[in-house]
Amino acid sequence: MQNEYQSVRAIFDPERLQVYIETYGCQMNVNDSEVVLSILQKAGYALCDKIEDASLVLINTCAIRDNAEQRILGRLEVFRLEKKKNPGLVVGVLGCMAERLKEQLLAHPVVDLVAGPDAYRDLPRLIAAVTADGKQINTILSHEETYADISPVRMDRNAVSAYISIMRGCNNVCSYCVVPYTRGAERSRDPQTILHEARELFANGYKEISLLGQNVDSYNWKGVPGSEQTMDFADLLEQVALIDPSLRVRFSTSHPKDMSDKVLYTMAKYPNICRHIHLPVQSGSNAMLEKMNRKHTREWYLERIESIRRIIPGCSITTDVIAGFCGETEADHQDTLDLFRKVGFDAAFMFQYSERPGTKAARHFADDVPPEVKTTRLNEIIALQNSLSLESNRRDIGKVFEVLIEGPSKRSDKDMVGRTSQNKACVFKASGYKAGDYVNVKVVDCTSATLLCELA
Ligand code: SF4
Incomplete structure (x- = not known):
């Protein structure tokens, strides 16, 4: 079981080339980053969690609102500073903003490669070509690509x-x-x-x-x-x-x-x-x-x-x-x-x-x-x-719900957080339980965002 489990999780391996990935936008983008990591792990990369350790930085972007794009342009300024410290650093922009702005984004002084949502299989070639020939772009959209055969590499921490x-x-x-x-x-x-x-x-x-x-x-x-x-x-x-x-x-x-x-x-x-x-x-x-x-x-x-x-x-x-x-x-x-x-x-x-x-x-x-x-x-x-x-x-006060535990609460590690089937967040004290356990809780109080519960 342990080996199979490892097969879908991100590899953290200092001996490999290091890639740092930031993801913005919707759940589909989160899943796309996991597809990208799967492709890159096969190409010899391992995920790192600090930009300073990376030889490749990828930012998976959202174009749905202007302020989402402004935030990403702000991040590129941070990458500019990293590039000053590490001139060999390759910076790639992926996703919806890459597809929308194409060459305009490639012209940004920090950006080495631009890849749209249907071009992720091409990333290993694009990355190699950056080192050999300079800036690279692939924003071709496909009528067939679903990445159906690629098993995404999970980057979540709790595996629930x-x-x-x-x-x-x-x-x-x-x-x-x-x-x-x-x-x-x-x-x-x-x-x-x-x-x-x-x-x-x-x-x-x-x-x-x-x-x-x-x-x-x-x-x-x-x-x-x-x-x-x-x-x-x-x-x-x-x-x-x-x-x-x-x-x-x-x-x-x-x-x-x-x-x-x-x-x-x-x-x-x-x-x-x-x-x-x-x-x-x-x-x-x-x-x-x-x-x-x-x-x-x-x-x-x-x-x-x-x-x-x-x-x-x-x-x-x-x-x-x-x-x-x-x-x-x-x-x-x-x-x-x-x-x-x-x-x-x-x-x-x-x-x-x-x-x-x-x-x-x-x-x-x-x-x-x-x-x-x-x-x-x-x-x-x-x-x-x-x-x-x-x-x-x-209306939920006094009711009992089955909750799937996600892990300790951000506010206090003495409290656990889980969700009801209705996707409502519940906070409760539960020693001896861990992320992934199901537990029945009774709602005793609430805010507009959270159900405050005790074990039922
Ligand atoms: S066009 Fe945009 S808002 Fe409308 S269904 Fe498609 S993704 Fe949703």
Whole structure:
């Protein structure tokens, strides 16, 4: 068991070439960095946790908002100082920002190589070519690449939860979103390779798997060319849930226009599929949803919520929302607040609109909501959501939940942190338990972000 376990974990080996990797953005980027590490370990590298020890620094980037990109440009300035100390240091930029800015990023004095999300197999060649010939770039997007045959090398520290990408890219073209341009067209990954990876993780001690895609509900494996074999997301979810009843299964992200009752009934059938759905709404106004090209209405969204509540009682629901999209009026904003009250989300990721160059919104709509109005509206949404989260958590007081322990709390190593099936964080005292153990806890108090519990 110990040897198999090592086979999927990062190698820390001072005798090898050292690579330092920083990852920004979504869970898919975290999983992409694990794919990159797998490719580099085979090319003779080992992961290090200090830039000073590295001969190669890779930064896996996010382009979803301008401030994400500004943060990465700030990190490149830090790498500039490292390069002064170690002129042989190779600096590579990967991911969505690499794909969006291409040669513009390569022209940055610190950057030696730029590789887009579909070019990671080419990294060993690109790195060698930097040493021989100078700066290198590969930002070619693929219609086939899913890295299906690459077993990601896990960089997490507790070996409890792991991500598995089941698809890449997105065909939806929401008007504000840069993802279809940076990650390319949608492709579903061969389910046999997904199941193999999930079984291997479970055999190596992992207790929770998150299936990842930009829009998991449109997962559709058409099988080998010429064959009739197909598999949709509900079928895949069922196959992963069947690996073992003690393996928790999560998934993200769902799209309201595609989330089917078949997926909901599959969740209801298997207790180990976690009772949590992240269902981005983006706005509560039909006018904004149309302009965003979301392809669903407010009424459709509320009907999907009703189906979740009916088919999976006790399922938590979280969302994403954008405040101040192009042309958003006060009435549109009030529609968003009203939808939040109607649904009573358990949690939300809330942002103000940030125009991304090249998107349909940037090309066709004026970014005309003044910044101070965007901020006011965002603050109103945050205040409302905080009270909804607190209400949701208060309803849990007195209830008992099974929690998967993630490890000691950041605030006190006398306390443990774990998550309920609903993805709520619980803090409790539990001596004699460790990360990866399941334990029953009773909720005795709460904040808007955390359930305060005792062993049940
Ligand atoms: S579904 Fe829309 S928001 Fe999500 S990645 Fe695709 S285009 Fe972007």
